[in-house]
Amino acid sequence: MTKLAVVVTTPPHSNLTTTAIDYITNAIELGVDVIGVFFYQDGVLNASEHLSLPNDEYQTIAHWQALHSDHNVPLFLCITAAEKRGLSDEIESQMSQSNMLSTFTIAGLGELVELSAKTDKLVQF
Amino acid sequence: MTNISHSTPQNGIALLNTSAPFSSSNAKDSIDLALIFGSYELAPSLFFFSDGVLQLIDNIDGDKISIKDFTKTFSALEFYDIEQVYVCEESLKQRGLSKVQLIENVEVLSNEQFSQKLASHKQVLKF
Numbered sequence: 001m002t003k004l005a006v007v008v009t010t011p012p013h014s015n016l017t018t019t020a021i022d023y024i025t026n027a028i029e030l031g032v033d034v035i036g037v038f039f040y041q042d043g044v045l046n047a048s049e050h051l052s053l054p055n056d057e058y059q060t061i062a063h064w065q066a067l068h069s070d071h072n073v074p075l076f077l078c079i080t081a082a083e084k085r086g087l088s089d090e091i092e093s094q095m096s097q098s099n100m101l102s103t104f105t106i107a108g109l110g111e112l113v114e115l116s117a118k119t120d121k122l123v124q125f
Numbered sequence: 126m127t128n129i130s131h132s133t134p135q136n137g138i139a140l141l142n143t144s145a146p147f148s149s150s151n152a153k154d155s156i157d158l159a160l161i162f163g164s165y166e167l168a169p170s171l172f173f174f175s176d177g178v179l180q181l182i183d184n185i186d187g188d189k190i191s192i193k194d195f196t197k198t199f200s201a202l203e204f205y206d207i208e209q210v211y212v213c214e215e216s217l218k219q220r221g222l223s224k225v226q227l228i229e230n231v232e233v234l235s236n237e238q239f240s241q242k243l244a245s246h247k248q249v250l251k252f
Binding site: 007040041080081108109110112113114116117121122124 | 137138150151154157158161162165167247248249250251
């Protein structure tokens with residue numbers, strides 16, 4: 001089974017993110033083993049819990065959740081990039097709490113290196 | 126797997142840099158990733174194309190425009206065994222630059238050599 005890893009650097013409102021989801025969905029249907037999606041740069045915003053897109057637009061965040069829950073696709077995000085963009089998974093005080101979706105796994109760039117080493121094909125959006 | 130080269134890619138990962146150094150975070154995000162690959166002993170090849178060549182100008186200083194100057198990191202590349210650094214000659218010419226204005230230890234390649242070298246890598250990430 002061919003292994004595929006995907007790097008997403010575009011935010012949820014980008015049409016390229018929609019294309020990434022379509023690409024991954026089709027790959028799964030064709031029997032490709034999607035070993036992980038790594039979110040870097042503005043891609044980390046896809047993990048934002050409070051982000052909402054207009055109802056009549058493509059619901060990228062819901063689709064990532066579905067890819068994870070229906071197909072067990074691991075979703076890794078670069079914590080440094082996330083924190084730069086106001087996302088946090090830590091409850092540091094009573095005032096602050098996580099605003100990151102729990103379907104995403106907190107990771108560092110080392111995770112991307114490991115995906116790169118394990119995969120047959122690496123595709124960036 | 127579809128190869129973009131005529132022969133099977135032999136090399137690991139290439140990071141293709143096409144952004145000017147300080148107008149976005151692309152350049153810094155790319156070098157950060159390069160060093161992580163290097164620390165895993167999977168040294169990436171670095172390619173500089175289009176506005177990306179501006180990152181390699183010697184003595185540029187982001188600090189003067191209040192931006193953290195990640196370009197100092199280029200001098201640390203050899204400690205991470207990152208020795209494959211390629212620059213597109215055409216991109217330099219288009220910007221009125223030549224090799225003497227760049228930092229040391231970079232290899233300037235013609236368009237054809239540049240694309241062949243890039244195609245010899247199994248994976249490419251673009252910043």
